[in-house]
Amino acid sequence: MPAKEIVIISAKGGVGKTTVSSSLAVLLNERTNIVAVDTDVDAPNLGIILGCNAERKIPVQASEKAFINRDLCDDCGICVKHCKEGALKMVNGKLQFIYHLCEGCGTCEIVCPRKAIEIKRVDSGVIKIGKSRYGFPCVTGELYIGEASSGQIVTTAKRFGSMEAWKFKAEYLIIDGPPGSSCPTISSITGSNYVILTTEPTPAAISDLKRAIGLAEHFKIPHGIIINKADLVPEFREEVHRLADDKGIEILGEIPYDKKVPVAIANVTPVVLFDGNSPAAMALKRISNRVYEIMKGL
Numbered sequence: 001m002p003a004k005e006i007v008i009i010s011a012k013g014g015v016g017k018t019t020v021s022s023s024l025a026v027l028l029n030e031r032t033n034i035v036a037v038d039t040d041v042d043a044p045n046l047g048i049i050l051g052c053n054a055e056r057k058i059p060v061q062a063s064e065k066a067f068i069n070r071d072l073c074d075d076c077g078i079c080v081k082h083c084k085e086g087a088l089k090m091v092n093g094k095l096q097f098i099y100h101l102c103e104g105c106g107t108c109e110i111v112c113p114r115k116a117i118e119i120k121r122v123d124s125g126v127i128k129i130g131k132s133r134y135g136f137p138c139v140t141g142e143l144y145i146g147e148a149s150s151g152q153i154v155t156t157a158k159r160f161g162s163m164e165a166w167k168f169k170a171e172y173l174i175i176d177g178p179p180g181s182s183c184p185t186i187s188s189i190t191g192s193n194y195v196i197l198t199t200e201p202t203p204a205a206i207s208d209l210k211r212a213i214g215l216a217e218h219f220k221i222p223h224g225i226i227i228n229k230a231d232l233v234p235e236f237r238e239e240v241h242r243l244a245d246d247k248g249i250e251i252l253g254e255i256p257y258d259k260k261v262p263v264a265i266a267n268v269t270p271v272v273l274f275d276g277n278s279p280a281a282m283a284l285k286r287i288s289n290r291v292y293e294i295m296k297g298l
């Protein structure tokens, strides 16, 4: 049976998604086999907290770029007029190419009278596969700076995660999703079994939580909410509860504001291992028990 996918997302960045993912990974690993997958491809941090090595690195060619043959180009400038992305410019009568602006559309290749341009596939990211310092396999998707194919890197990371799960007979993929509610987040939750929506009691986080709920509802994926720093502003904590009640979404648990959390992050250790008796760690253990129960029923 394929491993079940638990995806931890937060429409707003910085609300504790990776704190939750890293702790859930080590806690669920105490009960069963898991694979940790980092699909926060713009800023992959899960592997850092879990101490993942990269035994294998697999480049992903998810985009295309123009390549100019300077021996054939006579700097006529025709291609510049047709490049809608501004990736081609004439500077002092010479053609200049701005790599990161090129979308690989191929128009310049078509219009160049001297056949000086060729569109080629390029590496836009890498998948790193290895083991965490806690012994379980981990897969990290990383998008190269300036590249735009994040959704494809996310999908590829998940695919390699599933292959590792099959190899190591893992029951769950614990997937740290990207922040936001656009293409990479959609790629991370597509085909998953359960989505954990991490939020905090602030107006911005609640506004973004509504978008994340919309995504989970749209794709009909069972989901629950974790309120991080739950005691920050009681009024907004109540608002999250009202929202959850209105939508019929379970609050999986509340993590209190705990100074041990940033210290654990600075020490690159999941907080449940850094100080297992801290209030945040105790809350995460209760949440992990609840998630395990839910997953058994799915």
Ligand code: SF4
Pocket: 068, 072, 073, 074, 075, 076, 077, 078, 079, 080, 095, 111, 112, 113, 114, 115, 116, 117
């Ligand atoms: S159209 Fe072709 S020959 Fe003209 S500037 Fe562009 S690459 Fe060079």
Ligand code: SF4
Pocket: 065, 066, 082, 083, 084, 085, 086, 087, 088, 101, 102, 103, 104, 105, 106, 107, 108, 109, 119
């Ligand atoms: S491939 Fe498209 S975006 Fe890239 S340089 Fe050519 S016309 Fe511009």
